[in-house]
Amino acid sequence: MLTMKNVIREGHPTLRKVAEPVTLPLTNDEKELAMEMLDFLKNSQDTDIAEKYELRPGVGIAAPQLNVSKRMIAVHVPSDLPEDTAPQFSDILINPRIISHSVKQTCLSEGEGCLSVDREVQGYVPRNKRIRIEYFDTDGNKHNKRLKDFPSIVIQHEIDHLNGIMFFDRIDSDNPMALPKDLEVLGYEEE
Numbered sequence: 001m002l003t004m005k006n007v008i009r010e011g012h013p014t015l016r017k018v019a020e021p022v023t024l025p026l027t028n029d030e031k032e033l034a035m036e037m038l039d040f041l042k043n044s045q046d047t048d049i050a051e052k053y054e055l056r057p058g059v060g061i062a063a064p065q066l067n068v069s070k071r072m073i074a075v076h077v078p079s080d081l082p083e084d085t086a087p088q089f090s091d092i093l094i095n096p097r098i099i100s101h102s103v104k105q106t107c108l109s110e111g112e113g114c115l116s117v118d119r120e121v122q123g124y125v126p127r128n129k130r131i132r133i134e135y136f137d138t139d140g141n142k143h144n145k146r147l148k149d150f151p152s153i154v155i156q157h158e159i160d161h162l163n164g165i166m167f168f169d170r171i172d173s174d175n176p177m178a179l180p181k182d183l184e185v186l187g188y189e190e191e
């Protein structure tokens with residue numbers, strides 16, 4: 001089972017590398033890792049399991065955060081409804097690509113955090129409001145999906161990890177709370 005011990009932190013060189021594409025079909029080790037990544041997210045969102053294993057609740061994780069420089073991410077965005085309904089998005093994405101995006105941007109009102117960053121970083125992280133992505137699942141099936149708002153932001157944060165980019169690279173260092181024109185701020189509850 002993956003825990004926070006497996007997650008590398010800011011300063012580790014792997015977080016700044018451009019990850020390698022995954023060759024299909026996946027090896028058994030790659031399939032195993034992919035499943036463990038998605039399980040980590042589910043465990044981290046389960047109050048009892050998260051407390052027991054000291055997991056930080058997360059909605060996404062990229063293989064480079066586990067010191068594996070491959071283009072593989074897991075995303076598990078829970079429903080935003082109070083009832084126990086299906087997640088908004090849950091999958092393992094192999095070689096994900098943003099094939100188009102809106103001009104309109106968005107950002108989270110509370111900024112972003114990262115499993116690999118053990119400090120609070122203030123500031124807005126501008127993201128594209130809508131994206132269309134292409135990716136392969138672990139069985140090699142190709143997917144083409146349109147996402148908006150929170151799931152779109154999460155996928156952009158994860159694809160950034162595949163390119164060696166950290167969320168704070170996108171914060172305006174001169175004025176972290178500056179909002180570009182025509183940017184819509186999204187409400188966000190964290191942890």
Ligand code: FHF
Pocket residue numbers: 045056057058059060061062065078112113114115116153154157158161189190191
């Ligand atoms: C998170 N946690 O998942 C953050 C961190 C915007 O590369 O967002 O570093 F658990 C991946 C509902 C809403 C339930 C939010 C992308 C953030 C990606 C992980 N938690 C949440 C939830 C959360 C990072 N990461 C603060 C850990």
Ligand code: ZN
Pocket residue numbers: 113114115116157161
């Ligand atoms: Zn991150």
